[in-house]
Amino acid sequence: MRRLTLPLWLISGFLYAFMYAPIVVVIVFSFNSARHGGPWMGFTTEWYAKLLDSPDKITATNNTVILAVVSTIVSTVLGTMLGYGMSRYRFPGKRMFSWLMYIPVVIPDIVMAVAMLSFYALLRDWLGLFQLGMTTMIIAHITFQIPFVAIVVRSRMVGMDPAIEEAAHDLGASTWQTFWNVTFPLMIPGVLAGAMLAITLSLDDFVVSFFTTGPGATTLPILIYSSVKRGITPDINALSTLIVLASVAGVIGATLLQRPHRQAGGG
Amino acid sequence: MANKQKDEVQFGEQLTSRGQFLRSALTSGPGIFWVVFFLLVPLVSIAVISFLSRGMYGEIQRPFTLENFKRFIGFGLFGYDPLYPLIVLRSLVLGAATTILCVLGGLPLAFFIGAMPVRFKNMALTLVLIPFWTNLLIRTYAWQILLAPENPLAKLLVLLHLSSPGEPLYPSAFAIYIGMVCDYLPFLVMPLYASVEKIDWSIAEAAMDLGADGWRVFWHAVLPQVVPGLVAGIILVFIPAMGQFVIPDLLGGAKTVMLGNAIQQQFLQSRDWPFGSAITFLAMTLVMLSLWLYARSAGEKGGDIL
Structure with missing residues (x-):
């Protein structure tokens, strides 16, 4: 179990190949010169060149980035405050709210998506606001x-040593000073990890965006979905290849970024 | 009990329960308000809408009725038809089978990464992280290319007599299962690997010294130690797998409608929101019920999911 036996190598090798087969095929077929997919017809890079002058793909990229950045900023601020408050203070109904936080973790995203879609419709009937579009999608992602x-x-706050903050208070620091000079710097790795999770969740999301968006506010996943429904085209493979490369860069970047913090943050 | 002792020293500060409440409101308040308003209220309104009726143009209107639930069970306009109970069953089977297959694949993979020499461990782990963070939609539609009859994989399967030449590999239930396991395997491996790294191997050594054979050591001394990671992984796979609508939509056909597809159809195509809400409400109940049953049988070991 602790040794690398031959069967373990074979099984793991097969599973890695299985996980990478779809990624590799998308990359390979983005260089396929066949116009309508189909078998391999020869090497070309024309699909990448075509991406640059297709305004719908550029708009979708912009929308995806705006959506991810705005929602991540808002949710990181609110989520950090929420996590901090939950780990430090008592208030009535706290147990219930701790359960509430697990709803997005344990509920299928389509349930969240249609719930928000109907809620927006109700609000629209009453208030005339919440027209489906970029704003509703951003609100949904933040949620x-x-x-x-x-x-x-x-979870990162739980592992912090209370003695450090006690010492700050004993030395005469006010609550505010203690928070900004002692607690918050210790929280930074946790906050960054939370923000990183938030931005990837937003970039990856298709279902919630698909249900809460409106005309004109297409994101990359929505664009890919609607194109694939009409039939896979090589330019979609090229677009997907670029997205895959961006994710690879993101994963490697995040791994490198976390390295110096390894000793500070546990788990 | 807590009311009697009002003041409490915490992190070097003394706070009254009023102070506690005030600070909670200032820190947790906005986040809680946001989640309650934009998530809890919508979920409750779905439950309410499921008891309402559909108007002529797809609007939601009174009277309150149980019609949607009757229709769900199978009592429709044209006599009994167990369409939706079958969809529920199919989704449950899909969720359970995906989870089992992911556990069967995830266990060797997590132990493989755990056994890697330190220098290569990060690379082996990053290689799982990349599909984990790669958009699911891309990894799913790629199987349409992989399973296309003119491409090598389909030819190989025919050659091995695993499929017949005329029969397309996609759209099919087979394609859905392949896509599901491929997409969700990393979700199981990540938390499981975290548990594998924490294993106390001296327990396994002790079991071996006491004469247990390989399987017994694994079953009694190793596996119980990775239960927390396994539980987290199973939850991360089973729930989204049961509610999946993209994978069945892209890789399956009309015969493989799942709960997610049924919900999407009612909300976006038929525009019957009350009936769609009824399906959603029941799906939500089903998830909660299976979680509860699972938590009970797993001895409530799944406390913290992340």
Whole structure:
């Protein structure tokens, strides 16, 4: 179990190949010169060149980035405050709210998506606001991101040594000073981890965006979905390849970024 | 009990329960308000809408009725038809089978990464993280290319007599299962690997010294130690797998409608929101019920999910 036996190598090798087969095939077929997919017809890079002058793909990329950045900023602020408050103070109904935070973790995203879609429709009938579009999609993303950020921040807070803050108070620091000079710097790795989770959740999300968006506010996953429904085209493979490369860069970047913090943050 | 002792020293500060409440409101308040308003209230309104009726143009209107639930069970306009109970069953089977297959694959993979020499461990782990963070939609539609009859994989399967030449590999239930396991395997491996790293191997050594054979050591001395990671992984796979709508939508056909597809159809195509809400409400109940049953049988070991 602890040794690398031959069967373990074979099984793991097969599973890695299985996980990477779809990623590799998308990359390979993005260089396929066949116009409508199909078998391999020869090497070309024309699909990448075509991406640059297709305004719908550029708009979708912009929308995806705006959505991810705005929702991550808001949810990281609110989620960090929530996680901090939950780990430090008592208030009536706290147990119930701790359960509430697990809703986005344990509920299928389609349930969240249709719930928000109907709620927006109700609000629209009453208030005339919440027209489906970029704003509703951003609100929806913030909603499922907050609990994830709060859970991550809170779990990192639990491992913090109370003696450090006690010492700050004993030395005469005010609550505010203690928070900004002692507590918050210690929280930073947790906050960054929460923000990283939030931004990837947003970039990856298709279902919630698909249900809460409106005309004109297409994101990359929505664009890919609707194109694939009409039939896979090589330019979609090229677009997907770029997204895959961005994720690979993101994963490697995040791994490198976490390295110096390894000793500070446990788990 | 807590009311009697009002003041409490915490992190070097003395706070009254009023102070506690005030600070909670200032820190947790906005986040709680946001989640309650934009998530809890919508979920409750779904439950309410499921008891309402659909108007002529797809609007939601009174009277309150149980019609949606009757229709769900199978008593429709044209006599009894167990369409939706079958969809529920199919989704449950899909969720359970995906989870089992992911556990069977995830166990060797997590132990493989755990056994890697330190220098390569990070690389082996990063190789799981990349599919984990790669968009699910891309990894799913790629199987349409992989399973296409003109491409090598389909030819290989025919050659091995695992599929017949005329029969397409996609759309099919087979394609859905392949896509599901491929997409969710990393979700099981990540938390499981975290548990594997924490294993106290001296327990396994002790079991071996006491004469247990390989399987017994694994079953009694190793596996119980990775239960927390396994529980987290199973939850991370089973719930989204049961509610999946993209994978069945892209890799399956009309014969493989799952709960997620049924919900999507009612909300976006038929525009029957009350009936769609009824399906959603029941799906939600089903998830909660299976979680509760699972937590009970797993001895409530799944406390903290992340």
